[in-house]
Amino acid sequence: xxxxxxxxxxxxxxxxxxxxxxxxxxxxxxxxxxxxxxxxxxxxxxxxxxxxxxxxxxxxxxxxxxxxxxxxxxxxxxxxxxxxxxxxxxxxxxxxxxxxxxxxxxxxxxxxxxxxxxxxxxxxxxxxxxxxxxxxxxxxxxxxxxxxxxxxxxxxxxxxxxxxxxxxxxxxxxxxxxxxxxxxxxxxxxxxxxxxxxxxxxxxxxxxxxxxxxxxxxxxxxxxxxxxxxxxxxxxxxxxxxxxxxxxxxxxxxxxxxxxxxxxxxxxxxxxxxxxxxxxxxxxxxxxxxxxxxxxxxxxxxxxxxxxxxxxxxxxxxxxxxxxxxxxxxxxxxxxxxxxxxxxxxxxxxxxxxxxxxxxxxxxxxxxxxxxxxxxxxxxxxxxxxxxxxxxxxxxxxxxxxxxxxxxxxxxxxxxxxxxxxxxxxxxxxxxxxxxxxxxxxxxxxxxxxxxxxxxxxxxxxxxxxxxxxxxxxxxxxxxxxxxxxxxxxxxxxxxxxxxxxxxxxxxx
Numbered sequence: 001x002x003x004x005x006x007x008x009x010x011x012x013x014x015x016x017x018x019x020x021x022x023x024x025x026x027x028x029x030x031x032x033x034x035x036x037x038x039x040x041x042x043x044x045x046x047x048x049x050x051x052x053x054x055x056x057x058x059x060x061x062x063x064x065x066x067x068x069x070x071x072x073x074x075x076x077x078x079x080x081x082x083x084x085x086x087x088x089x090x091x092x093x094x095x096x097x098x099x100x101x102x103x104x105x106x107x108x109x110x111x112x113x114x115x116x117x118x119x120x121x122x123x124x125x126x127x128x129x130x131x132x133x134x135x136x137x138x139x140x141x142x143x144x145x146x147x148x149x150x151x152x153x154x155x156x157x158x159x160x161x162x163x164x165x166x167x168x169x170x171x172x173x174x175x176x177x178x179x180x181x182x183x184x185x186x187x188x189x190x191x192x193x194x195x196x197x198x199x200x201x202x203x204x205x206x207x208x209x210x211x212x213x214x215x216x217x218x219x220x221x222x223x224x225x226x227x228x229x230x231x232x233x234x235x236x237x238x239x240x241x242x243x244x245x246x247x248x249x250x251x252x253x254x255x256x257x258x259x260x261x262x263x264x265x266x267x268x269x270x271x272x273x274x275x276x277x278x279x280x281x282x283x284x285x286x287x288x289x290x291x292x293x294x295x296x297x298x299x300x301x302x303x304x305x306x307x308x309x310x311x312x313x314x315x316x317x318x319x320x321x322x323x324x325x326x327x328x329x330x331x332x333x334x335x336x337x338x339x340x341x342x343x344x345x346x347x348x349x350x351x352x353x354x355x356x357x358x359x360x361x362x363x364x365x366x367x368x369x370x371x372x373x374x375x376x377x378x379x380x381x382x383x384x385x386x387x388x389x390x391x392x393x394x395x396x397x398x399x400x401x402x403x404x405x406x407x408x409x410x411x412x413x414x415x416x417x418x419x420x421x422x423x424x425x426x427x428x429x430x431x432x433x434x435x436x437x438x439x440x441x442x443x444x445x446x447x448x449x450x451x452x453x454x455x456x457x458x459x460x461x462x463x464x465x466x467x468x469x470x471x472x473x474x475x476x477x478x479x480x481x482x483x484x485x486x487x488x489x490x491x492x493x494x495x496x497x498x499x500x501x502x503x504x505x506x507x508x509x
Contacts, residue, residue, distance in 0.1 A: 018059035120153030131166035180237030186454030226264025245278035280326035281318035288333035302341035345374030345394030373425035455480035
């Protein structure tokens with residue numbers, strides 16, 4: 001009997017008339033059709049002749065009002081809605097028009113699919129930023145949650161989660177130094193590449209010849225950053241080594257980079273020095289001793305799961321036993337602020353397996369636990385298996401972490417959401433009081449400039465007026481090495497913006 005081929009669904013067409021408000025509309029569609037691709041047409045009110053499915057969104061300026069019309073054809077149904085509002089234009093009132101279209105589209109798709117997304121209309125990366133202005137107004141938890149529910153239709157459990165997160169952040173953000181910056185260092189190397197990974201990361205086996213040259217240029221960039229920090233009178237508030245897996249480097253290589261940080265920056269005002277130790281199979285007593293000697297006070301030991309069969313499926317070459325050994329090794333080395341990362345929804349995992357992982361992690365008693373929801377990014381090998389992930393039980397796993405971790409004394413302290421996350425879930429860092437990662441909070445709050453060093457690193461400059469400028473380093477190590485001189489010319493742009501920030505501060509006085 002011949003095997004029936006699985007047909008790839010046709011792209012879902014979306015047509016616009018009277019506007020070009022594509023971004024939020026596409027985000028809403030992705031909530032209900034997470035694996036589908038989309039096509040977009042403009043200046044037309046009709047779907048393609050051969051389209052059995054799709055959406056039409058038109059905006060018409062009438063004599064005394066603006067008419068919003070949305071039609072959706074999906075799963076054999078055709079629903080439509082028309083609403084008239086006071087005159088407005090997508091050019092001058094973009095956010096308002098996006099909101100109205102999003103709300104209408106959301107309700108139609110919700111009715112057709114019988115899917116009720118817990119985050120409602122909220123599609124942004126940083127939900128905590130919706131809470132903070134309301135807290136500053138002195139509103140109670142009930143008032144904050146009511147306002148956000150009325151506007152975005154967020155579920156009570158997600159509202160409680162985001163409110164509690166904002167409450168933990170509030171005093172920590174209040175203590176952020178005015179002229180503080182964070183320093184991020186990219187070490188883009190790993191023992192192997194995990195199937196879910198979308199970061200710029202290269203296996204040590206393939207990239208070992210690049211490492212000496214890469215580290216040489218990284219240390220040179222740190223010297224340039226140090227000069228700029230000193231001349232601008234800035235304070236280094238936090239340092240964060242990410243990747244990749246920084247502990248893929250040898251102990252002498254780690255010492256080389258740590259020495260460059262120590263020699264080029266005044267670390268006397270540092271509130272946090274974090275290194276992603278990451279993969280348990282890269283952690284050794286010698287590396288831990290090196291980190292400790294240079295003042296690193298927070299590390300991550302990231303198993304992602306404590307199920308050996310799942311580790312094998314996703315391409316991680318370590319075991320649960322190695323994770324436990326690495327954690328105990330870090331405790332013995334004197335680290336009293338250890339984070340552990342987990343991913344809900346990994347291929348081959350089950351709700352029972354994820355519960356067992358949580359129990360094993362809790363038995364180790366780390367200082368913080370970060371729970372990520374599986375995200376299917378195009379750069380990840382797992383993206384090709386997207387269709388098979390539609391019925392992933394990630395939501396059940398996330399709910400279990402929301403229940404279990406607070407019961408054991410961990411409070412949510414930072415949160416972010418990503419596109420293409422299974423079941424439209426979120427990533428949450430939970431920590432015991434006083435063990436929160438300041439860098440994680442600051443990068444999500446976008447209230448402090450971050451200087452990025454190394455390939456794939458992004459520099460984010462935050463001005464008092466609220467303007468944010470992002471300057472990206474080259475993505476791959478070989479580009480970073482070969483075109484280093486051209487890349488360093490971008491430091492002049494940073495210097496110009498820093499000067500502009502100083503002028504803005506003078507004007508405020």
